[in-house]
Structures are given as structure tokens and as C-alpha cells.
Amino acid sequence: MRRLQRVKSVLKQAGMAIYKHVHPIDREFWQVYPTINSIEGFLVSPVQERWLFRTAKSLPDKAIIVEIGSFKGRSTCSLAYGCRGTNKHVFAIDTFEGNDIDFTYRGFFEEFLYNIERCGLSAYVTPIQERSSQVAKSWDNPVHMLFIDGSHQYQDVLTDFYDFFPHLVPGCIVAVHDVVETWPGTSKAWHKHIKHHLRNIGYCSTLAYGFKKHVANN
Numbered sequence: 001m002r003r004l005q006r007v008k009s010v011l012k013q014a015g016m017a018i019y020k021h022v023h024p025i026d027r028e029f030w031q032v033y034p035t036i037n038s039i040e041g042f043l044v045s046p047v048q049e050r051w052l053f054r055t056a057k058s059l060p061d062k063a064i065i066v067e068i069g070s071f072k073g074r075s076t077c078s079l080a081y082g083c084r085g086t087n088k089h090v091f092a093i094d095t096f097e098g099n100d101i102d103f104t105y106r107g108f109f110e111e112f113l114y115n116i117e118r119c120g121l122s123a124y125v126t127p128i129q130e131r132s133s134q135v136a137k138s139w140d141n142p143v144h145m146l147f148i149d150g151s152h153q154y155q156d157v158l159t160d161f162y163d164f165f166p167h168l169v170p171g172c173i174v175a176v177h178d179v180v181e182t183w184p185g186t187s188k189a190w191h192k193h194i195k196h197h198l199r200n201i202g203y204c205s206t207l208a209y210g211f212k213k214h215v216a217n218n
């Protein structure tokens with residue numbers, strides 16, 4: 001019995017020693033991850049949720065994040081948790097109706113709203129229930145982060161990028177999900193076009209990202 005207690009105490013001390021070395025932002029992430037993980041979605045977990053959370057955290061106060069393709073809110077909440085306690089804001093653009101080509105789910109707006117609400121993130125998220133190309137026509141705000149995960153068709157991904165491109169501030173971070181051979185549309189859009197407008201390209205599993213160059217249209 002005493003031996004078991006000793007083992008438990010040693011394990012607890014070891015756990016605390018490791019915990020002390022975890023970066024505070026990661027500590028915060030691991031606290032909210034179980035809630036994020038209760039939302040259905042398509043991210044490569046947990047690395048992409050963590051990447052979205054950390055990236056939102058790194059943005060300046062009042063930053064505007066535009067997400068195209070929110071589904072039930074898994075990526076939205078990863079971003080919005082990174083905005084808590086700040087004036088940063090996520091605009092979540094989705095028809096919430098899927099599309100006929102690469103997404104067969106239908107009618108999940110209520111579930112999206114419920115998830116945002118139960119995570120306590122409603123103050124940080126504005127859902128826009130419309131096609132992304134429609135939203136872009138009247139969009140009139142500077143964007144500090146653009147996350148593209150809507151239609152995965154080549155032309156649609158390009159349209160999402162180029163429609164919002166004029167609104168991206170220099171240094172804006174652009175991320176595209178599903179840059180992988182199994183998604184030829186997103187992959188081709190990224191490699192043939194999008195990445196050439198960005199600098200400091202990086203990858204987090206199937207998520208590709210880069211920063212808008214400071215010289216316009218370069």
C-alpha cells in the first residue's frame with residue numbers, strides 16, 4: 001500500500017515537472033481542447049486545432065479573422081478560443097447547407113450556433129449564412145487572417161482567395177485547408193496560385209499557410 005502511494009506521488013511530481021515546461025499558450029489550449037474535440041469536424045487533430053488557436057492568439061488586438069467553411073464550428077471554436085479576452089473577432093462564412101459537389105451534409109446552422117453558444121464564444125463569432133462569393137461582394141473590412149475551408153473545387157478556392165485578397169492587410173496570414181493529393185482542387189489552387197502571393201510558407205499537416213507580402217499584388 002505504501003509502495004503504491006509512493007509510486008503515485010512520484011508520478012504526480014513528474015507530471016507537475018513536465019507541466020511546468022509546457023508553454024502557457026499550450027496549457028490554455030489543452031484546457032479547452034476537450035470541448036473543441038466534442039464538435040464534429042474535419043481537422044487533423046489535435047495539431048490543426050492547436051495551430052488555429054495559437055495563430056489566433058498571435059494576432060493583434062482587434063484583428064479580424066475570416067473563416068470560409070465552418071461546418072459545425074470545430075475550426076471556428078479553435079480560432080475563437082484564441083480570441084477570448086480580446087477584441088479579436090471571427091466572421092464565420094458558410095451556407096451551412098453544404099454543396100452538391102464535395103460536401104453532402106445539409107442544414108447544420110442550428111448545431112453550429114449551439115456549439116458556439118455552449119463553448120461561451122458567441123461574443124467572438126459572427127456567423128454569415130451565405131455563399132462566400134456573395135459575402136465577398138459587399139465585404140468592406142481589413143482582414144488579418146483568412147482561413148479557407150469552404151468549397152474544395154479549384155475555381156471556388158481561387159475565387160475565395162482572390163475575392164478577399166484586396167482586403168487582406170500586409171502580413172495577413174492566409175491558411176488553406178486540405179492541401180493534399182486527395183483534394184486536387186485545393187492542392188492545385190495553393191501550389192499554382194495562392195502560395196506565390198505569400199511569403200514564409202509553412203505547413204501544419206494538410207493545412208498550408210503563408211503571409212501576404214508587403215508589396216501589393218506581388
Ligand SMILES: C[S@@+](CC[C@H](N)C(=O)[O-])C[C@H]1O[C@@H](n2cnc3c(N)ncnc32)[C@H](O)[C@@H]1O
Nearest residue numbers: 041042069070071075094095098131132150151
Ligand atoms: C470541410 S467543411 C468545413 C469544415 C470546418 N472548417 C471544420 O473544421 O469542421 C466545408 C464547409 O464549406 C461550406 N461551403 C461549401 N461551399 C461553400 C460556399 N460556396 N460558400 C460558403 N460555404 C460553403 C459547407 O457548407 C461546409 O460546411
